Amino acid sequence: MIKRIDFYLLRQILGPLITVLAISAMLLLLERMLRLFDLVINQGGPVDIVWKMLATLLPHYLGMAIPLGLFLGVLLAFRKLSLNSELDSLRACGFGLHRLLAPGIALAIVLFAVDILLAGFIQPYSRYTFHELRFELASGAFGASVKVGEYNRLSNDFTLRIDKSRNEGQNLLGIFAQKERKDGHTTTITARKGAFFRTSDGRTILLRLYDGLMVDVSNNRESPSVLSFKVYDWPITLPETEAFRTRGAQHNEYTLPELWRLVYRSAPDAETPRLRAELHARILRALTVLVLPFLAVPLGVVSKRSGRGFGIGLGVLLVLTYHKIMQFGEALAGLGDIPVWLALWAPFVVVCVTTGYLFHNAAFTIAESPLARLEAGWVWLVDAIHDLFTSKKQAAS
Secondary structure, three states, X not given: OHHHHHHHHHHHHHHHHHHHHHHHHHHHHHXXXXXXXXXXXXXXXXXXXXXXXXXHHHHHHHHHHHHHHHHXXXXXHHHHHXXXXXXXXXXXXXXXXXXXXXXXXXXXXXXXXXXXXXXXXXXXXXXHHHHHHHHHHHHOOOOOOOOOOOOEEOOOOEEEEEEEEXXXXXXXXXXXXXEEOOOOOEEEEEEEEEEEEEOOOOOEEEEEEEEEEEEEEOOOOOOOEEEEEEEEEEEEEOOOOOOOOOOOOOHHHOOHHHHHHHHHOOOOOOOHHXXXXXXXXXXXXXXXXXXXXXXXXXXXXXXXXXXXXXXXXXXXXXXXXXXXXXXXXXXXXXXXXXXXXXXHHHHHHHHHXXXXXXXXXXXXXXXXXXXXXXXXXXXXXXXXXXXXXXXXXXHHO
């Protein structure tokens, strides 16, 4: 009997949780995908790099969606139990809210471990990989820097222009290429079509040209040399690209053990406040996951007569406000303006105390909940505004 109730409650929580995670990740990825496509198109890069960059952003967005998803999952599950009178039946059988919340607490512990894994170990590497892909897109491989219809300076002495590109760059039409040497020797080629081929060394690209004309100008000759050809292979040496920086240039690219060593075992420097704020902010975001189910229960238990969604709106507002307060506190602590315990730990303690009071009031007392009085005040305000506008419309008519 107990296991059936636990599994039933777990199913009620997992449904909204998975839905919120999927919708949140999809919306955030879609918003970033549009900007990445614009970036790739402007840089002339391959489209498949967009999917690689989005994959590196997925751990970050999942870390943002997990707290809200768990909160709404528990809130909506207990709201459904309240509206269907199932909660009254379970409490009459001796199941208190603290016992019914056991599946939510177990799920919160699992998500706490997932959040530690994401924020502490996976996200630092995924952020670094994202910046590395962006660097390679801007300055890396050949093909990611050739733009159709423009003169592309591929190296100090080589210029290439392509009128049209078909079959994802396999067929090139209207080709102009020019190579200028330091001694004044210039070779210019125009061709009707062409194609690129890779070589085994990885540092040279073979440009095969068809039906073209070559003009060779040298200071040693009075007149240029002109040659027409059917097929001509022109090897192009790829320019040397600068190596990407090492991981750790940004403070959010460190793992939790690395942050701990830098903050508490290394000599303090100018970056220590920023690193300390990053370390404590990650720990507190993970700990918040354990607190949210206890906050969701009193907001989810509603009166069947009202059936209003006041608790849902208030809960989402509280979670988002807390998230912004933590971001602001992290920024202040990173600048060294205020200590980390005041900027980050104080809001967390306030949330824990408030949550404990609301949950104790809902689970172990029979008095009217403070949220019920707050909801009644909100309903009174909404009805008063509605009556005001209604009276104005009647007076105007």
